[in-house]
Amino acid sequence: MLDATTYPGNTIPQPATDAARQARTRRIVEAAEALGFDLVRVTSAAPFPAAREAIQERIAQGFFAGMDWFTAERATVAADPHALLPQARAVIALGTFYLTDAPRDLTITGDPHGQVSCYAWGDDYHTVIRRRLDALAEEIRKIAADEAGAAADLAATRLFVDTGRMVDRAVAQRAGLGWYGKNTNLLTRQWGSWLFLAEIVTALDLAPDPPIAASCGHCTACLTACPTGALVAPGVLDATRCISYLTIEHRGAIPLELRPLIGNLIFGCDICQQVCPVNLVVERRLRARGALGPGSAGERQRAMFAPRTPASASPALIPLLALSEDEFRERFRNSPIKRAKRRGLVRNVCIALGNLGDPVAVPALAAALRHDEALVRGHAAWALGRIGGDAARAALRAALADEPAPEVRGEMRYALAQSDDA
Ligand code: B12
Ligand code: SF4
Ligand code: SF4
Known part of the structure; x- marks a missing residue:
């Protein structure tokens, strides 16, 4: 009724x-x-x-x-x-x-890994x-x-x-x-x-x-x-x-004072x-x-x-630095991670590598100083400054000489100052 x-x-x-x-x-x-x-x-x-x-x-x-x-x-x-x-x-x-x-079957080798929110x-x-x-x-x-x-x-x-x-x-x-x-x-x-x-x-x-x-x-x-x-x-x-x-x-640069607190979290936080x-x-x-x-x-x-693969929960970080747009789209198709966009994810990867502090990442971060995204170049510089060492400083000085973006040059100078202090 x-x-x-x-x-x-x-x-x-x-x-x-x-x-x-x-x-x-x-x-x-x-x-x-x-x-x-x-x-x-x-x-x-x-x-x-x-x-x-x-x-x-x-x-x-x-x-x-x-x-x-x-x-x-x-x-x-x-x-x-x-x-x-x-x-x-x-x-x-x-x-x-x-x-x-x-x-x-998570197989974590000696290389630096990040963490993805579950x-x-x-x-x-x-x-x-x-x-x-x-x-x-x-x-x-x-x-x-x-x-x-x-x-x-x-x-x-x-x-x-x-x-x-x-x-x-x-x-x-x-x-x-x-x-x-x-x-x-x-x-x-x-x-x-x-x-x-x-x-x-x-x-x-x-x-x-x-x-x-x-x-x-x-x-x-x-x-x-x-x-x-x-x-x-x-x-x-x-x-x-x-x-x-x-x-x-967040689409831009991550505030300097918060970067060290992020640890190796590259997407979300639990x-x-x-x-x-x-x-x-x-x-x-x-x-x-x-x-x-x-x-x-x-x-x-x-x-x-x-996890689609063990790497979905805890990806090796260094290979992510060189991800192309096509590779990003393919790898994160129908994954929540695509929301960060490639530039956001690679920015996060730089921060995680800086926080992990493993010098094994220096060559890949040095290459990322020439990344097509200024956001990534700036955060790669920060990571190199945090890891420090002669190779990191040499890469920063070389990149600073021909970096076009003023905000990235600022990051590079800051990184050099940090690594000198260290
Ligand atoms: C914007 C947003 C975010 C923002 C802001 C989060 C936030 N806490 O507000 C960011 C990007 C940070 C975020 C992060 C996350 N998010 Co989110 N997010 C949203 C979204 C779109 C809106 C949330 C919102 O309205 N916030 C405004 C605040 C004011 O709302 P609120 O906290 O619910 O407000 C109530 C309480 O705070 C309570 N309250 C007020 N005062 C007080 C005082 C006390 C003492 C207490 C106990 C309560 C209380 O009353 C308020 C009014 O009802 C929702 C989806 C949706 N459409 O609702 C998902 C949602 C909240 N997110 C979700 C998830 C899973 C997450 C993450 C866990 C993801 C992750 N692992 O990284 C984190 C958790 C971070 C956290 N601690 O909240 C889930 C939460 C599921 C759940 N079980 O609660 C939702 C519901 C999406 C979904 N549909 O499943 N999120
Ligand atoms: S998800 Fe929770 S623990 Fe992580 S930063 Fe946000 S409020 Fe803090
Ligand atoms: S106050 Fe304690 S019980 Fe409540 S959400 Fe936080 S950790 Fe959980």
Whole structure:
């Protein structure tokens, strides 16, 4: 039985009884689980004013400087499901666990290696999850058709995963998937924070789940572990200091004072999640159950997030310095790493080599002083300055003589001064 509920500009049939609403919600949850989503809950389509205010406050504080697409206007839309779908009645919050077993046949030779954040070891999650969202939206259309025949309004959906204008964590928190960790990530009892979040805004009236009563308590492990001090207060991230931002989103030179703190991280950062006791307990429990191990159902379901090769998790750095645009495109096709672009990734590789300090990298870094990207030349100079030694200094002096870009000449002079000091 359906009755008619009127919204501004829309007349949408909805189930008359709570039992009918529960039944359709159950159908959707089961369909989502069958498609591979690990957590599925529902919240209402009411706005998320606290999320909007938090985002606008962080932008005003300058904590998102450099992410020009992340604007106050975007937050206003992202925090209001009705701005995204006028006939919205509910939001389905979806979590996908992505941790896979550490690479088993990782062969690290003596050459310097970098580290890639584990969310980027395998296929691009945007593509993987988008496919699952499309399939779930199709199920929703069938459910709407079963219940309302030709009522097109009921079948309307908007799908989001990360890049869309939607406050992913606020939806997940209100739907009770988990709670806000002090490192700002959404933490769940079942999967820790190793979850990609996604949502479907739907015109269907669904039974909302309550938020859960859980918090980090007195723990502050992530705040003290962050190497750059990016977590300026519990739940508050200054993205301009965050290694994830610097190595993935930031397009220019990395501030000098932050470079030594990046270590050998060349794409993303997992430190504030790796030290989290909730994650450690979750991982121990999953390993004890064999849920991450070879041949487990979990491993098969998440196979696309596992390292494509051992080098995906911990690549040898020196060969990356000479990557051409074509090689970059080929190697990182359908990988989250393509977001950094070749110049960003090679910039990060220079910093990692400088921090590792192994003189074996000097000839390749000296060659990178002639790289076609000024950004790379400047960071190669910095790395040589940090490694030091006669060969590094000679390469810097030779390159300085005919370097066309003033900012790179500045880096070279700074590097020479640093290596003299050393
Ligand atoms: C911009 C962005 C970034 C930026 C800024 C991150 C940030 N913390 O804001 C950068 C590039 C740094 C980044 C990094 C990462 N990101 Co990101 N990112 C986003 C994006 C696009 C928007 C996030 C946003 O709105 N930030 C604004 C702030 C204000 O939002 P918020 O922190 O959620 O705000 C709430 C809490 O802070 C809380 N709050 C406010 N005050 C207080 C006080 C206390 C004490 C507490 C506990 C909470 C609290 O209330 C706020 C409002 O609801 C989302 C996708 C999306 N569309 O939402 C992905 C997203 C947040 N990122 C994600 C991931 C995986 C990462 C990385 C782990 C990747 C990596 N390994 O390198 C890191 C984690 C870094 C970190 N510690 O946050 C996932 C997070 C999944 C999860 N379990 O939480 C998301 C949801 C993408 C996805 N769909 O899966 N990211
Ligand atoms: S991702 Fe790394 S740099 Fe960013 S807040 Fe966490 S520990 Fe700090
Ligand atoms: S490390 Fe501690 S404070 Fe940080 S998110 Fe995990 S439980 Fe919360």
